[in-house]
Amino acid sequence: MTTKDYSRYPHQYPDASGHFGSYGGSYIPPELQVEMDKITKAYQTISQTHRFIEELRSIRKHFQGRPTPVFHADRLSEMCGGAQIYLKREDLNHTGAHKLNHCMGEGLLAKFMGKKKLIAETGAGQHGVALATAAAYFGLECEIHMGEVDIVKEAPNVTRMKLLGAKVVPVSFGLRTLKEAVDSAFEAYLKDPINSIYCIGSVVGPHPFPMMVRDFQTIVGIESKEQYFDMTGGLPDVVCACVGGGSNAIGIFSAFINDPVKLVGIEPGGRSLNLGDHAATAAFGKPGIIHGFKCYLLQDLEGEPAPVYSIASGLDYPGVGPEHSLLKDEGRISYEVADDKEALDAFYLLSRVEGIIPALESAHAVAYTMKLAKEMELGSILVNLSGRGDKDMEFVTAEYGFSMDEAKKKL
Ligand SMILES: Cc1ncc(COP(=O)(O)O)c(C=O)c1O
Known part of the structure; x- marks a missing residue:
């Protein structure tokens, strides 16, 4: 922390x-x-x-339908057998994402x-x-x-x-x-x-x-903190969110930044951790400039933005927000990786176990959370479920089928 x-x-x-x-x-x-x-x-x-x-x-x-709820994922928590998992339901925000x-x-x-x-x-x-x-x-x-x-x-x-x-x-x-x-x-x-x-x-x-988008996303953190407190009387031990550019993550983290809460951003590990096969920028990048700002950046040998890849289109960006870059250096946010397979597994599992089809981007955060919940044994994790997976259904089922067992045969 x-x-x-x-x-x-x-x-x-x-x-x-x-x-x-x-x-x-x-x-x-x-x-x-x-x-x-x-x-x-x-x-x-x-x-x-x-x-x-x-x-x-x-x-x-009146238009967006806020506040979106925080939901205790009871069955998922039980299945993981460790920490309790709570989801901030940004998938229920109008248009299906934060x-x-x-x-x-x-x-x-x-x-x-x-x-x-x-x-x-x-x-x-x-x-x-x-x-x-x-x-x-x-x-x-x-x-x-x-x-x-x-x-x-x-x-x-x-x-x-x-x-x-x-x-x-x-x-x-x-x-x-x-x-x-x-x-x-x-x-x-x-x-x-x-x-x-x-x-x-x-x-x-x-x-x-980066400031304007952050400010407009702080609503996610403000609501989450109050809702989680109403439900439990305290603070979560860990808050997790997937990170592409980092807007849903900074939105939820912003409310907990001065609290004794661990903040973890989950980046896409893609097909492998070779350059070009992933987009885990904060984890593996180094400072550089892209699209008019300085940040951690995945770079090729010439210092140009490297090609990146993730199964989740919203996460395959070679840069990351400047605020994330600073908070990483300050040690306030840690960055972990979930790969394509783990995200797919979480996509199928959350659909079957909780009746929520997550966006592939959000499934990265769920995947890491499940791993962490098992390790923690006790305590609680609040995850920003940044979006719903309707947009991904056709792609996932056409490529990989309807369950992880089916997907494993094709992966
Ligand atoms: C549902 C969802 N979550 C997360 C992201 C990643 O963006 P950010 O890191 O800015 O939250 C996207 C991007 O398209 C998205 O659609």
């Missing part, structure tokens, strides 16, 4: 230049910096106004700023669906960039985005996954930064996005 005082968190980070220690900042062309400065200023003033806060609160309650928490905040800011169009990338499609939903809600245009590989893998979410009125732009260069989708969306944004706003999908990108 930690001996450092985090009582001023989250106001401790970032500093005025958008740095989390040596991470974060803004490494972008001057013309884009002008626009980022405007967004920073608008966010810092507008988001503190009563009108903004009231409207966001009302959206959270992503809508920051998209509605970003959409509301866009409305207050007089923007006409929301632009973003998406990997698993959850951020794309959430942003398309926000655009429909606020009456704005929406353009989502998505790698061709992910378009095939996450077909149900592509249909949802189109139904919601978004234009989906296929990205056909490089590995055709999340990193290239970010490159493509950035390029589109640069063409018209006056009328549009780039709503990045995680706690990544240049300042102010």
